[in-house]
Amino acid sequence: MKIAVCIKRVPVMEVKFAIAADGTRVEEAGLKYDVNDFDLWAVEAALQLKEKAGAGEVTVISLGPDNAQEQIRKTLAMGADKGILLKSDAPTHDGLAVARALAAELKEGGYDLVLFGRISIDTMNQMTGPMVAELLDLPCVTNVFKLDISNGRGVAERALDGAIEVAEFPLPALLTIDDGLNKERLPSLKGIMAAKKKPLDVKPAQLGAVQVAVRKYELPAERAAGRILGDSSAAVPELVRLLQTEAKVL
């Protein structure tokens, strides 16, 4: 089974973000980067499917700056077979522009399965996977948290705002992976060494026309400081009173 996984380099979120004075960008200084969480779960799913089948190849594709090679190497260290960087130094919020570039690369790959993350935690678009599916005319199931593939067909369970849908699909297909499917493995030392020798192709991304433009970035309004009402159930009457009179939610 030939599997492709699309992964994105994203900032680690445990920081206080700063915005440039003119609002045109989020400051880079002090940011660390990692693979988007959902994409790690997608890579893990691909590795498990390959292991179960006893044969196959996992290709990891990322569109991003040169540094995104670090994130691709991490997934090669987990066990993916080869990487492709579609180089682009212009970060964009335009999901369709990214989807077109990824679709152009995926089109000729002859993949049985293409895996995406449900959402990238930086741009929070949650659109690239289904857009690529449409561009490649592939059957698509999003938000998958349970998966079984055998004999050229798949069964997936997906989360639909609290309801669960069980969907059957033929291969080739495109899936977007949600939290809950698996926990990603950590790269072993042996994996890290092996990853250095695995192929990683770098080529320019064909982003195409960008239709969604950034006007500005800003930090959200801070919530007003809250109040501690007390240190035991003695505070309950005051809480109920505030919920009734101040917050007006009771």
Add this chain to the structure above:
Amino acid sequence: MANVLVFAETRGGELRKVALEAVTAARALAELSGGGSVHAVLAGADGIGTKAGALAEHGADTVQLLEHAGFAQYNPEALAATLAQRLGGGTYAYALFSATAQGRDLSPRVAAKLGTGLIADATGFVVDGGAVVATHPINNGKVIVTLALAAAPALISVRPSAFQPAVNAKPLVTESISSATDPAASRVKVTELRAGGTGKLDLGDAPVIVAGGRGLKAPEHFKLCDDLADAFGNAAVGATRAVTDEGWRPHADQIGQTGRNVSPNLYIAVGISGAIQHLAGMRTSKTIVAINKDKDAPIFKIADYGIVGDVFEVMPVLTAAVKAAKSQG
């Protein structure tokens, strides 16, 4: 003047609250661009037309009914083809979706079919010379970006709870439309649909959420949350990832960065530390209450009201007090 097409989301043959929010947002968008028409697409099995009234009441000039057994469940392939066909004719400047699991599955497919841009998960918008200019939370909700899209049609999905349903009654006008493709021919077959969470009320629809964390110590202690939710009557129970990882509650109940994104009127965090991945899914709640025995727990930084205390001591008293308040009110 610009016409807006809006997709009205249903579940189990009923309109969801987000559908009324989307129609309200569509009406606002039409007015912002000089007063165009709002057409709502309502898909479902035979009989779904009986639900059209609420859409007209919230500002839809026409309700386009896509009635077919093949739409009893969410059918993205046929829906995307049908919406793309309707949007391709040049009638509409904008198309609006709810930024729910369905809407965020459907809208990108339609955008890709049309080759047009999509702004997802908008929390507000204005119109600026034909372009829609919308705000959207990014970086786990820690930054807000303002995006502009001038494409025709421009696609936008709106975040649940960002627009409150507003009555703007129009006479009910319905029109039957047909599917662009055979709904039975979709390659992905849904074989089962079942409730995923534990509650009767979905987390996305509940005005009050009681969420439990590891501080509850064991799955059976979630009864404390269930009881408080019952006392409110209009509440759903959510959980942290620590809890869903342990298998105490199903994954569908998880709130946070990698779970559900919610903004209820009232969010009560019970034995939850307030990790940023949890806050990412609930920080936009209108009023936040936290009960935690550790006065330094980060949840208190974003809570409007906090009680530093033991959940096992505080919760029964709170439940009784809410019951009493409800029976008086």
